[in-house]
């Protein structure tokens with residue numbers, strides 16, 4: 258069976274998942290953090306049944322293999338100097354071989370790469386060619402922290418696995434179906450034509466996966482459904498999916514727009530940004546940093562960007578409570594907008610860190626949406642990370658919990674392009 262790797266390359270990290278396709282079975286997954294440092298961390302998780310007898314069992318000093326609590330999985334860990342992505346990937350592939358997870362590099366026949374910005378050039382996943390790589394480089398203007406790292410990952414894999422099909426899967430492409438009135442800002446039109454100043458959205462692979470899965474769970478054709486997908490993680494966005502197409506989404510030109518996030522502000526009146534900048538004497542770079550790294554749940558609560566911490570202390574900490582309330586309020590507002598835009602909704606779908614795991618946040622949100630015919634089944638909602646309907650049987654609008662699976666979506670796109 259063909260093995261496909263789904264890759265998410267960041268500036269100093271690289272996450273991967275290795276899947277057997279088309280069986281869609283995860284064979285191994287892992288992450289290399291702190292690339293470029295003397296103490297980079299490599300973690301690889303894999304099933305106990307996978308490592309074959311010829312797997313190398315000799316480990317260096319800093320290498321460890323531990324068994325998971327349920328006895329079904331193993332975790333390989335190592336701390337070592339890794340100078341760049343090329344070395345990181347080479348090490349990871351060599352380790353997969355040493356551990357008996359793959360027999361040799363050639364077993365990996367496809368590699369799918371998450372790419373953050375696809376602009377208007379990419380409305381679906383594509384096989385990487387020289388032209389595609391050039392475009393990903395040029396789109397770095399839209400995602401300066403991400404696209405260069407994504408491109409670096411692609412080039413490094415191409416060198417090490419020249420025979421494998423290389424595919425780019427864009428965070429923005431699902432949203433390319435938005436109509437003009439939704440993606441354009443009310444700015445002079447020439448900025449759109451000159452600079453591509455418009456809404457692109459993000460988390461597209463996640464919204465695409467959970468909307469398709471929702472249709473399966475509801476036993477309906479995606480074409481006949483109006484869905485609102487709530488990707489609530491550290492980064493958070495909401496999408497209106499009508500007939501399987503994204504028609505509006507809460508992130509904008511960049512992932513700063515929309516909801517209140519862990520450390521990102523979400524929507525703010527732009528003139529307020531200039532006002533604060535002037536009063537505080539902040540440079541553009543400093544202000545951008547505040548909006549991206551010091552705002553959101555962290556900025557309001559003053560104590561943490563993590564929803565778990567805020568829920569733990571909200572009864573005794575006013576700012577923590579306020580941050581939770583503002584988070585919920587923004588979600589409810591966007592859902593309301595999208596119900597209005599689509600002229601109704603059949604189901605809302607919760608996913609990502611907060612959406613999948615926070616029972617109280619899901620309850621707060623659904624309780625506020627009762628007005629359009631959605632009722633929470635409190636017992637069904639009392640779960641973390643399951644795939645389950647959390648609205649009551651007689652709820653006119655359904656609420657679903659669907660753990661996202663961007664890696665699977667990436668691997669499927671690789672398969673489809675083979």
Ligand code: ADP
Pocket residue numbers: 489490491492493519562563564565568609610611614615616
């Ligand atoms: P991202 O991929 O955007 O980094 P995730 O989707 O992994 O983020 O979500 C991470 C966030 O999920 C954490 O910051 C935390 O706030 C939230 N989270 C995880 N588990 C829980 C939980 N049990 N209750 C509330 N929030 C949770």
